[in-house]
Amino acid sequence: MKIPETISFAYIAAWPTEGLAPGLESFVGEPCLVSFSASSKWVNPVEFILSHSTTMMNTPEGPVFIFLKRQGTTFHFILADALDERLWSLFDEWKKHGKYLSYLGMGGKSNLHACESPDVSRFQEFRDRAGPQNLNQFKEAVWEILNEDLLEGLAAGILRSEVDAYDIYNISVEMNVLDLDMDGASQVL
Structure with missing residues (x-):
């Protein structure tokens, strides 16, 4: 992967009081995962269902939590510091609802989806080690992921x-870094 000149960021913002589809009203004011895509490969993102999942990646510099949004062979990864205690507080908040809102903006279009809260119980060892963010360590982990095409x-x-035969040579991969310090409250969704 070519190292980008700039890293684009995802952030957390409270969803405003309007603009939610029926059935999502309970999310007003709740933390929403907000990210943006530059790829033109998303197929009609408003109507096409995106798949959402989570995983963890260990690097020599430290563990990285990964949110994944996907449509066919187009992947959008959001990397988060797995040792940042604020991430685990966010998971606790989302667990209260059993779901969380995920917003993906794509060139004037968007996809808002209520996702199942991540089952983070399998990552308990990382939660036990969590504390104040070590930004340098996390940056090194992100660079490792980029440099090694992980x-x-x-x-x-x-x-x-998967059962479906996808062309693994036609993969589109994008990445955002979750910035828990970014003031999403001032962002317009």
């Missing part, structure tokens, strides 16, 4: 494991 490898592994 997201492309993860995407190819997902495609190989």
